[in-house]
Amino acid sequence: MNTDHRFKDWRQVQAYKHDGKLHRKWSPAFLVEETDEYWALASRMSAVVESDGRRWMTKEPAIFLLFKKKWMNVIAMFKESGGICYYVNIATPTIDDQGYLKYIDYDLDVKLYPDMVEKTLDEREFAHNAEHYGYSPELRKKIEKTKDEVLRLIDQRAFPFQNAEIERLFQTFLDRNRPQI
Secondary structure, eight states: OOOOGGGTSEEEEEEEOTTSOEEEEEOOEEEEEEOSSEEEEEESOOEEEETTSOEEEOOSOEEEEEESSSSEEEEEEEOTTSSEEEEEEEEOOOEEETTEEEEEEEEEEEEEOTTSOEEEEOHHHHHHHHHHHTOOHHHHHHHHHHHHHHHHHHHHTOTTSOHHHHHHHHHHHHHHTSOOO
């Protein structure tokens, strides 16, 4: 029997929409670290399947931070040109459902470029889906409050927007997945 820990440490991430329908899923990524606050997954690249069946591959190595209590998750991508680009999904806290890490994506995103320029994305999609799905005023307020929290964390260079910590997590992934001779 193979007792190699590396084979049990992979998780698949699934994003859903407000109506409970699957929105997107990623190929399994390596569980680098789990705390009371988050799961940190790592990959060199991932296959992504959209709800319409479209498939594509990510281009960069990344750390995916899925928070258990915060209304966000963060993909930190190592750019070929250097630096780390952060992509923040405003989303429900992530849950572990029998090994699948799941959350509801609420459309609004924030991107932080390696030069520390920040941009809020998908505001039209958020407005459309808020109407389409009937987001409650409380939910809309929570999403806006989370966006403000993300911007504050970026401004303070607080976790998860700390390159050294993201690099540490990725190095742990590399160290734990070296070929064994």
